[in-house]
Each structure stands twice: as C-alpha cells, then as structure tokens.
Amino acid sequence: MGTAGNVPGPPPRSKWAIDQATADGALALLRRADRVLVPTHQNVDADALASAIALCVALEQVGVEAHPVISDGNLPHSLTFLPFLDRVLTYGVDALPEFDVLCLVDSSDRRRLGSLQTDHPGWFDGSIPMVNIDHHVTNDRFGDINIVFSEAASTAEIIAELIRAWGVPLSEPIAQCLLAGIYGDTLGLRTSATTSRTMRTAADLVDAGANPEPIVDGLFRVKPRSSVCLWEHALREVEWTGVVIWTALTDQMFKACGAVPSEAEGLVNFLLGTEGSLVAAILFANDTGWRVSLRSLPPDVDVAAIAAEFGGGGHPRAAGCSIVGGAEEKDRFLARVAELATAMHDPTADR
Numbered sequence: 001m002g003t004a005g006n007v008p009g010p011p012p013r014s015k016w017a018i019d020q021a022t023a024d025g026a027l028a029l030l031r032r033a034d035r036v037l038v039p040t041h042q043n044v045d046a047d048a049l050a051s052a053i054a055l056c057v058a059l060e061q062v063g064v065e066a067h068p069v070i071s072d073g074n075l076p077h078s079l080t081f082l083p084f085l086d087r088v089l090t091y092g093v094d095a096l097p098e099f100d101v102l103c104l105v106d107s108s109d110r111r112r113l114g115s116l117q118t119d120h121p122g123w124f125d126g127s128i129p130m131v132n133i134d135h136h137v138t139n140d141r142f143g144d145i146n147i148v149f150s151e152a153a154s155t156a157e158i159i160a161e162l163i164r165a166w167g168v169p170l171s172e173p174i175a176q177c178l179l180a181g182i183y184g185d186t187l188g189l190r191t192s193a194t195t196s197r198t199m200r201t202a203a204d205l206v207d208a209g210a211n212p213e214p215i216v217d218g219l220f221r222v223k224p225r226s227s228v229c230l231w232e233h234a235l236r237e238v239e240w241t242g243v244v245i246w247t248a249l250t251d252q253m254f255k256a257c258g259a260v261p262s263e264a265e266g267l268v269n270f271l272l273g274t275e276g277s278l279v280a281a282i283l284f285a286n287d288t289g290w291r292v293s294l295r296s297l298p299p300d301v302d303v304a305a306i307a308a309e310f311g312g313g314g315h316p317r318a319a320g321c322s323i324v325g326g327a328e329e330k331d332r333f334l335a336r337v338a339e340l341a342t343a344m345h346d347p348t349a350d351r
Helices: 020-031 046-060 115-119 155-166 172-186 196-207 212-221 225-236 251-257 261-272 303-308 327-344
Strands: 036-039 066-070 101-105 130-134 145-148 239-241 244-249 279-285 289-296 318-324
Touching (some): 020 101, 020 130, 046 066, 130 155, 225 251, 239 327, 244 261, 244 327, 279 327, 303 318, 318 327
Parallel strands (some): 036 101, 130 145
Antiparallel strands (some): 239 244
C-alpha cells in the first residue's frame, strides 16, 4: 500500500540477522581446529576470494590458523589489488596443508568447488566438520553450521556482520576485502539486491579504512589486452535464441588471446543490457559440454529456477549450470531457457 497521494513507500529494510549463538558456535568449531581450510568456488570472483581472505585474517586475530584456497582455476587479473594475496593458495599449484575443519564461503553447494571436490570427495562427505557461509538462495545447507542469508547482497556482507558478532576488530585490510566483495556482487552497489543495509555496511567499511578507488579500477575500469581480445571474439559470435542473447567461448579463443575464463565474466552483464533480451548467457566449452553463466534483467525472470532444471543454481538474477553434450544439446538447452523465460515474464510490466 502506498503512502498519501499514492506515492509508493520505501522498500522494506533487509532484516536478516546472525543469531549470536550460531556465531559463537561457528567460532567455537573453528577454534577447535589445528588448521582451517577456506576454499572458494570454481572460477573465483571478488566476493568469494575477498570473503575468504577477510575471514582468514579475522580468524588469525583470535588465534585460528586458516588458509584461503582457490579451488579450481587461477587468480583473476581483476583481483590482484586485494591485500594478503601472498597467503592465497591455488589448488593444483600449491601444496595444501593438513587441516581438520573446512569453512566454505560463497558456495551454494559442494560441487561448486570444482576440481578440489571431485579429486577429494571424502573431504566433503561430512567426515570433516564444516562451516557454510553463503548468500545464494539455492544453498542446500550442507554444513555442520550454516550461516546462510539469501537476503544479503553478498557473502562479504554476511562476513562483515559475523566478524562484528565475534568482536574482532575491523582492520583496514579486512575492510578493503569486504568492500571488494560487496562491490563485486552488486556491480558497485547497482544491482537490485543492493539494500540500504548493504550501503550502510559499505559506508562502515570505508570508515574503517577501505578505499573504493582500487576496487572500482580492478573490477570495472582497468583490464588487460587479453580481455579486449576475448570480448572481440565473443561479440563476433553473439546469437539470439528467442529472448535469449548468448555467445559461446572455446579453448581456442582463450589460447588465441592468452586469456583465462575469469576475463569473460563481465561480458554476460554487458550482453544483458541489449534491448529485447530477457536472459543473457555465456557458454564456456569444456571436455564434457558447456559451463553456462546466466543473467536476467526483468525481476520476474528467475534464472536460478531455470538453472535448477539443469542441476545448477544461484540467484534469481544471476545463476549458472552445466550441460553435457554437443551442438544438439546446446541448442535444446537454449531453446528451453527461452521457453522458460518467456513463460515467467509478464510483458505488461515493461510498459
């Protein structure tokens, strides 16, 4: 109901809160460990890596040895501004230390860990205690302790609240990481998931010493030449399937440009702004088929629900999945995405 004069009132404030008993339980579990491993999801982004680093640095202040690990892939060029990168381990490159507790951040399920999970399924079968911190609506609560709030705009926003609940001082490097995580998942406080609470948290982090400028440069302004080359190849291959605008990237494209998959992540948001599209998709070719990144612009088109039909998940406006097969399976997938998106969308809402 609107206020006087039929002017809509402000949207409700985000009211999620970490129960103090849950926060204390998570810290107690982590403190019992000799060593904690904090893996990221595959094709790591700003929210995942920055949250992992911030959490490890905060835990160090309360006497817990914790190690952030890039589970599958490499450190993206866009994240080289983050502090404490010398502490980040990369699976398949660096030797992992022995550990007795896992803490997963920004992973909706264990499959999102990529090679780390497929190579070591016994680590994630419940035999090793696990804390699960995330903001994806499709998170399946796989941890012994779950701190999951889909209302939060980013996992970094949750970590900021968790650190406060633990009473850990908000140092400048921690604040810098958390602001980077928030900016990464909200595209600089510009997505519909951004709430007044998100903005207040960002302001608190700036007050604690975080500097937005290198974050904005790293995530949105400065890019290597290889990224421009990759986007050139990708844009040449753009196609439409109904209301879905999409492009596909192959190993040959990455090799030709000397690029890595993370350099294409911003492309899907660029395509999404094309008039007439309900969904934008990037298909990354792999040995079994395609890894797919999906985005939607209309609020009634839920790509998390679409991705779930194919065994994936994520957020209503940003999700992902994988498809097995070749060109025929790819075409069927895109046709089904277009069908589902069209069924979800009310075109009268665009007027």
